[in-house]
Amino acid sequence: MTEHTLTVAGVAVDTRHWIGGRRVASTETFTDVSPIDGSTIGEISRGTALEAAAAVAAAKAAFPAWAATSRAERARILHAVADGVEKRIEDLSIVETTDNGALLRSHRRGVMPRVAHNFRFFADWLLKLEHEDFETRGHTNHVSWDPAGPSVLITPWNAPLMLATWKVAPALAAGNTVVLKPAEWSPLTASLLADIAAEAGLPAGVLNVVQGYGSEIGDALTSHPDVRRISFTGSVPTARRIAESAAGNLTPLSLELGGKSxxxxxxxxxxxxxxxxxxxxxxxxxxxxxxxxxxxxxxxxxxxxxxxxxxxxxxxxxxxxxxxxxxxxxxxxxxxxxxxxxxxxxxxxxxxxxxxxxxxxxxxxxxxxxxxxxxxxxxxxxxxxxxxxxxxxxxxxxxxxxxxxxxxxxxxxxxxxxxxxxxxxxxxxxxxxxxxxxNCFFVRDLQAPFGGSRHSGVGREGGTWSFDFYCDLKNTVTAPNGWKNHG
Structure with missing residues (x-):
């Protein structure tokens, strides 16, 4: 073990950021505390605008190659990530329970298997993503989903890894690169995800993980001109700040916010x-x-x-x-x-x-x-x-x-x-x-649109709706009989 590694219920967790395919430590740290008994788990690298810029730069550099990677190869790697999650369900479960206090039995039986399913679902959906061509006065319309670019994903503490991968999986499947910023109250399984993704063969810079307080690193991420998509799950006040930060660059937002259902x-x-x-x-x-x-x-x-x-x-x-x-x-x-x-x-x-x-x-x-x-x-x-x-x-x-x-x-x-x-x-x-x-509750299918109305959010994700958000949709219109015969 090194000075940057915690042992959480027997599981080694690196406390540093994951940027450009390598571990990066900050000069400052923040304390991660277990809600089970209030005990200190350890000190976590505390990111600033410096780490935010480095992560976005890594995502930008990795984007052209990942966007050009075939759908089949992207899907293969996402399935390999799912394999890695399934091999480590017990590790992920005990670490997340220690970190956020949710039931261990729920993590083992439902939550962590769902994490793997998130990757498999969007890998498979990618391979069948299409829109039937249609004609306009003899011209052919062809709709395509083009990768948008580096995406910043800011995720909550109540279901840290499941909700993070609900964003990470479709963003990666779409051909985008990702900067994931987990909640400071539950950062540990995001670090483990970086290890799993690297072992699965995800290229360096395609997934980056930065930790810290939103007030210190969040604005640097959401206001960055090279960021092409921002997805956030959390409170309405924080969403307002993110929207203001993103407005200067007109960066598209997906916001899943509070409820009073x-x-x-x-x-x-x-x-x-x-x-x-x-x-x-x-x-x-x-x-x-x-x-x-x-x-x-x-x-x-x-x-x-x-x-x-x-x-x-x-x-x-x-x-x-x-x-x-x-x-x-x-x-x-x-x-x-x-x-x-x-x-x-x-x-x-x-x-x-x-x-x-x-x-x-x-x-x-x-x-x-x-x-x-x-x-x-x-x-x-x-x-x-x-x-x-x-x-x-x-x-x-x-x-x-x-x-x-x-x-x-x-x-x-x-x-x-x-x-x-x-x-x-x-x-x-x-x-x-x-x-x-x-007459039921919490029956969820990734094929269905998910999101809120009014102050509960902006946009929908799930199935094709996720790809609609993480991609730039393009319609190509081709005239009939416009080709020269070159023999």
């Missing part, structure tokens, strides 16, 4: 199913942008729904995310815990009632919480908490349910529980949301 429960719904869907919103300690944090329940079943929810929530086990029996782990950082508790205490002071929880358990864990007696215009109903905090309101008519559901500045997702197919069709048609689930 509703769960609508109608009286005809299967209440056991509805309660299961509701309790599922505590997943990842409530740190899920898509979570249906606002329960809207028809008045006639609200009391029974609440009773069953309280009983079901009481069966959840909160504790060390490395234990197989744990259902809810810690929140990512003491600062986030303070933010969550401040939301709850302000709501209680304003008259809300805590049916479940309503308090922190210690410096790392917040008790799963359900608040009732909340006003539609209250902060707790309107603003994203990003913790295990849910609210419950009632409605008496379908029209009222839709009005309450749409009455926030967000529009990321919505979930609907009903036994009436016609009602489901009517209501979903009126909901402002990028994704709507009916």
């Amino acid at each position: 509703p769960l609508l429960v109608f009286a005809d719904a299967d209440l056991d199913l509805a309660v299961d869907l509701a309790v599922e919103q505590y997943d990842n300690a409530g740190q899920v942008c898509l979570a249906a944090t606002r329960f809207l329940v028809e008045e006639s079943v609200a009391e029974e729904f609440t009773r069953r929810f309280v009983e079901k929530a009481a069966t959840l086990t909160q504790g060390d995310p490395r234990h197989e029996t744990t259902d809810i782990g810690p929140n990512i950082h003491p600062r986030q815990l303070e933010k969550i508790d401040a939301f709850v205490q302000r709501a209680l002071a304003a008259g809300a009632r805590a049916v479940v929880g309503g308090h922190r358990k210690d410096t790392q864990y917040y008790a799963p919480t359900l608040l009732t007696d909340v006003a539609q215009d209250s902060e707790i109903v309107q603003e994203e908490v990003f913790g295990p905090v849910l609210t419950l309101q009632t409605f008496s008519t379908e029209e009222e349910a839709v009005r309450l559901a749409n009455d926030t500045r967000f529009g990321l997702a919505a979930t609907l529980a009903t036994a009436d197919a016609e009602r489901a069709e009517r209501v979903t048609a009126q909901l402002v949301a990028g994704t709507v689930w009916v």
Whole structure:
């Protein structure tokens, strides 16, 4: 081991940046802390504008060759990256659980296999990406997807590697080169991804990883004139700063932002199913942008729904995310815990009632919480908490349910529980949301468009929509019978 290597649960992780196919250390570091117990994991290279410029330069230098690489070869390398991920699922799982506090069993069984799937899906989609030629007054139109150039990808801490590779995989498949900037609260698996990609044969400079604070390195990345695409997942305030930074170069943006999604429960719904869907919103300690944090329940079943929810929530086990029996782990950082508790205490002071929880358990864990007696215009109903905090309101008519559901500045997702197919069709048609689930939750397919409306985001990714973003679309129009016969 070297001074730049950490051992995390027996796994070696390099703490330096990955730029141009080699490790690069910064003169300064930042401290990475485990949310499980607040212990220090280690010191991580803290990037500045210097490392940002170097990473973009490396991506720019590598772009022509990677863009010219055949689709088949790019797909082969992405499948090799997926192979490398699958070989290291256990390493990636334990490192990410240590780093961000999400359940180890979820990482092993779902999250890390999904990371590999991200690479395989976009590798395969690349090979079938096409638009049928069409004619205009005898002229042939041919649509093509041209690689756009160096892409800056800024990713969040709640599902670090899965959400990073949801951007990295299509960007690389499209023929772009990448500068990945992971969240400073969970940087470790991005470093491991750099190792895996290099071992898979990804050429130097095609993937670069830089670590650090957004305030110190972010603007240097997003304002760089050589950057051709920026994709960001995170908060609305940060998205505004990124948009301002990118505006000078008119750099195209994809923004996946916050949510305040509703769960609508109608009286005809299967209440056991509805309660299961509701309790599922505590997943990842409530740190899920898509979570249906606002329960809207028809008045006639609200009391029974609440009773069953309280009983079901009481069966959840909160504790060390490395234990197989744990259902809810810690929140990512003491600062986030303070933010969550401040939301709850302000709501209680304003008259809300805590049916479940309503308090922190210690410096790392917040008790799963359900608040009732909340006003539609209250902060707790309107603003994203990003913790295990849910609210419950009632409605008496379908029209009222839709009005309450749409009455926030967000529009990321919505979930609907009903036994009436016609009602489901009517209501979903009126909901402002990028994704709507009916009698289910969190069923995700990479073929589908994903993104939010209103302040929940700009653009869509997934399937061909990802390539539409990461590429410059070109239409070539050819005249008929315009060729000379050279014999």
